[in-house]
Amino acid sequence: MSPERGSYADPAVDYHVEIAFTLNGAEVRIRVDPAERLLDVLRYRLGLTGTKEGCAEGECGACTVWIDGLPVDSCLVPAVQARGREVVTIEAVDPMRLRPLLESGATQCGACTPGVVMTALWILDHPDLLETHTVRELMAGNLCRCTGYDGIVEGVLEALEATRDTEREPA
Amino acid sequence: MRSPVPRGRIREVRFASGLDRSELVVVDHRDLTGPNEVLLIEPDQPVLAADRVRHLHEPVLLLAHPSREALRRAVAAVEIVVDPEPPVLDFTVDPPPGGVQYGDDNVLKRLSIDKGDVETALAGAARIVEGEYRTGAQEHVYLENQGMVAWEEGDVLVVKGSLQCPYYVLKALGHALGRGPDRVRVVQAPTGGGFGGKEEYPSLVALHAALLARKAGRPVKLVYERGEDMEATTKRHPSLVRHRTGVDVEGRLLAQDIEVVLDGGAYVTLSPVVLSRAIIHAAGPYACDHVRIRGRAVFTNSPPYGAFRGFGAPQTIFANERHMDVVAAAVDLDPIELRRRNLIENGQSTATGQVIDDGTDRTALLDRAVELSGWHEKKAAHAELARRHPWRRRGMGLACFHHGAGFTGSGEVVLASRVDVAGLADGRIEVRSGNIEMGQGTLTVFTQIASEASGLAPSAIALAEPDTARVPNSGPTVASRTVMVVGRLIERAIEDLKARLGLPPDAGGDRFAEAIRAAHAERGEAPVGTATYQPPPGVEWDETTYRGDAYAAYAWAVYVAEVEVDLRTYTTRVVDFVALQEVGKVLNETLARGQIQGGVVQGIGWALMEDVVLEDGAMANAQLTNYIIPTSDDVPPIRVTFEETPYAHGARGAKGLGELPIDGPAPAVVNAVARATGTRPTTVPLTPERLMERLEEGRADVA
Numbered sequence: 001m002s003p004e005r006g007s008y009a010d011p012a013v014d015y016h017v018e019i020a021f022t023l024n025g026a027e028v029r030i031r032v033d034p035a036e037r038l039l040d041v042l043r044y045r046l047g048l049t050g051t052k053e054g055c056a057e058g059e060c061g062a063c064t065v066w067i068d069g070l071p072v073d074s075c076l077v078p079a080v081q082a083r084g085r086e087v088v089t090i091e092a093v094d095p096m097r098l099r100p101l102l103e104s105g106a107t108q109c110g111a112c113t114p115g116v117v118m119t120a121l122w123i124l125d126h127p128d129l130l131e132t133h134t135v136r137e138l139m140a141g142n143l144c145r146c147t148g149y150d151g152i153v154e155g156v157l158e159a160l161e162a163t164r165d166t167e168r169e170p171a
Numbered sequence: 172m173r174s175p176v177p178r179g180r181i182r183e184v185r186f187a188s189g190l191d192r193s194e195l196v197v198v199d200h201r202d203l204t205g206p207n208e209v210l211l212i213e214p215d216q217p218v219l220a221a222d223r224v225r226h227l228h229e230p231v232l233l234l235a236h237p238s239r240e241a242l243r244r245a246v247a248a249v250e251i252v253v254d255p256e257p258p259v260l261d262f263t264v265d266p267p268p269g270g271v272q273y274g275d276d277n278v279l280k281r282l283s284i285d286k287g288d289v290e291t292a293l294a295g296a297a298r299i300v301e302g303e304y305r306t307g308a309q310e311h312v313y314l315e316n317q318g319m320v321a322w323e324e325g326d327v328l329v330v331k332g333s334l335q336c337p338y339y340v341l342k343a344l345g346h347a348l349g350r351g352p353d354r355v356r357v358v359q360a361p362t363g364g365g366f367g368g369k370e371e372y373p374s375l376v377a378l379h380a381a382l383l384a385r386k387a388g389r390p391v392k393l394v395y396e397r398g399e400d401m402e403a404t405t406k407r408h409p410s411l412v413r414h415r416t417g418v419d420v421e422g423r424l425l426a427q428d429i430e431v432v433l434d435g436g437a438y439v440t441l442s443p444v445v446l447s448r449a450i451i452h453a454a455g456p457y458a459c460d461h462v463r464i465r466g467r468a469v470f471t472n473s474p475p476y477g478a479f480r481g482f483g484a485p486q487t488i489f490a491n492e493r494h495m496d497v498v499a500a501a502v503d504l505d506p507i508e509l510r511r512r513n514l515i516e517n518g519q520s521t522a523t524g525q526v527i528d529d530g531t532d533r534t535a536l537l538d539r540a541v542e543l544s545g546w547h548e549k550k551a552a553h554a555e556l557a558r559r560h561p562w563r564r565r566g567m568g569l570a571c572f573h574h575g576a577g578f579t580g581s582g583e584v585v586l587a588s589r590v591d592v593a594g595l596a597d598g599r600i601e602v603r604s605g606n607i608e609m610g611q612g613t614l615t616v617f618t619q620i621a622s623e624a625s626g627l628a629p630s631a632i633a634l635a636e637p638d639t640a641r642v643p644n645s646g647p648t649v650a651s652r653t654v655m656v657v658g659r660l661i662e663r664a665i666e667d668l669k670a671r672l673g674l675p676p677d678a679g680g681d682r683f684a685e686a687i688r689a690a691h692a693e694r695g696e697a698p699v700g701t702a703t704y705q706p707p708p709g710v711e712w713d714e715t716t717y718r719g720d721a722y723a724a725y726a727w728a729v730y731v732a733e734v735e736v737d738l739r740t741y742t743t744r745v746v747d748f749v750a751l752q753e754v755g756k757v758l759n760e761t762l763a764r765g766q767i768q769g770g771v772v773q774g775i776g777w778a779l780m781e782d783v784v785l786e787d788g789a790m791a792n793a794q795l796t797n798y799i800i801p802t803s804d805d806v807p808p809i810r811v812t813f814e815e816t817p818y819a820h821g822a823r824g825a826k827g828l829g830e831l832p833i834d835g836p837a838p839a840v841v842n843a844v845a846r847a848t849g850t851r852p853t854t855v856p857l858t859p860e861r862l863m864e865r866l867e868e869g870r871a872d873v874a
Binding site: 056059060062103105109110112134135136137140142145146147148149150151152 | 311312313314315316361362363364365366396397609610611612761762764765767768769770771772773794795796800801802803804805806808809
């Protein structure tokens, strides 16, 4: 069975810690159990249920959020580690940026989609990654059981193309 | 709380002293107010085990608590004490050790198909080729685990959750809780993947949540964690298929003698109908006058195996298409040529005697797929690679197959699905069906179908939430039936609504909307059109002899895989994949392509890496860390091509396609590995370990 959480050496002591971090651009201050996962704090304490739990062991990527601009599996991050950092979740994403992914069939059931989007947008923000890695390599941390990945890969490539076109437009 | 052993008698449920039970809700079998049965086909599966357990992880006791932490502590403080008995864990051993646990012989279901005279035909065959093929269990790995919320609204018990078949859940709840259908209500929540895993299992989750909610007197949420979902819920049936095939000197099939054995697990659940689909697809899309297929689903002390995309067909199609390559080698024919000589032509019949005359040219499909794959050009390059390179080997493999859409045999007639279409006060229409969205595109395609049939804009089409209090029973969202069968009902219900409004069938758009608004103004209520399933003319099936039209329509496909095998690590990588299919009219190219690509990748996973390791009959590797499914980096782009022969009795000419793509990848990939390595693998998943054994056996043979 699952290990018991919240029971530390001295039952009389309150081990909770208060942390502050930036969440989607706004300051958050919250008391957390030292063993509490960032995923649970986001979903159950702060009501941001867009981030999904798929496996709880860092394999599927459904719970991907950004910490200081890097995609991480929030199921593996103790919430205390968010202290003083900048956390971005799917709720902060501009829906208009998702258009190429929607049109290419990058989403079917949607359960992997929040995580896929967080990784995809990270790739779009760092196109230099593609000098050393393929989209298929960069997306490999996000399992999808519906699409077979072609829709996701095509969506990212099309969005990259669209970004380049926009950059080429004269100001 | 689940059984700790695969078989035994429950002695007691022990609560540790000091456990705070003040807010803990405890439910066992005594809390049921109806029969302790999960209603489906046979009444053998209990909702909660009473005195015996028949598989590891069988549910015995339910606990709920307002605090997750307190619930974890309670789970750790409860022990289910069972006196173990010897289990049956191998479905291929006959007779079973440890005594009979089901019926007279531990067989859950037997079915057979007979056509012609197999023994006489075999006696006259130039060659008889035998083979034995096995497939392993496969876990669905929908990204969203099983989950359900239950609460009471006055006299009505409401359950909402992740599910494919609202009316299955409704019937199961009503039965085991002893409630009429007016006192139970089931609502489907947008479902995060199903693949069959949310066909029958959610009835159990819903019953458990409902029992807890009723006893707690407050809403209860029951969501599985990944580990529990993998070890306790259904999987694809493991199979053993034996072939004995008689051919003439030109490679024409004279007789197919096929034995199909499925591991059913500890309860009947859906095994009889999975077996049915398995045997009907076992002889493949070939013309053969003498066919004998003997199928059985066997009891074991494993968690029940259940519905999984393909529903028995992938297992027998793997065996048949792998075997066709073995037959080709035995008669020294190219595998493409062997298939070309045997594919069903229009006017010829399947194993059940169903005459195929649907206008599809299956030989042309084969030739087109071979051409798209670059088979002949690549073959030469592969031979060159094998000459020059010490460990890289490449090979091509193909599979020809078909998949019947809709329920088998008279299943659709028995279901008698109904769809309603209501005219709304503002002139829009609302489609009311129990068919659900789980990523496959039901909402989009139903909107398209209703829009085209009504002449109304897509924005004027509303789809009712699948809520048993609001929608009729249009049957389950399974069996590649949603677009072909239910979509057609939407068209007919719209026609019916027009007729009720005094409009001709071709009236649509503004005229239709105006008539709806006028009807509202006149009668003060919504006009409703309705349609109930009618079989297409000429479709006949005999359930007792298994003769006739097993399915109203089939999708046809030819898949070609190119693989690269590393002889140092025994890993196989699929480097190219062509998926060509004839599925009637494609209604939405993006969605249809996505279904095919997703199904192919799921099939590649089953072929090469998805290995359910069984210990005490249940999944031991119940984690995504060690049950490996394909990532984006494990598969190539899947090249999808559709050939379209409109089907007269499907919505807008469509046939079913959702399951088709899981059928072909395993045989295509394994045939390619066979060609690349010069071995004869017969088992999926063909993991590196299994391929190593094959290659080393081969070396031993040479030595």
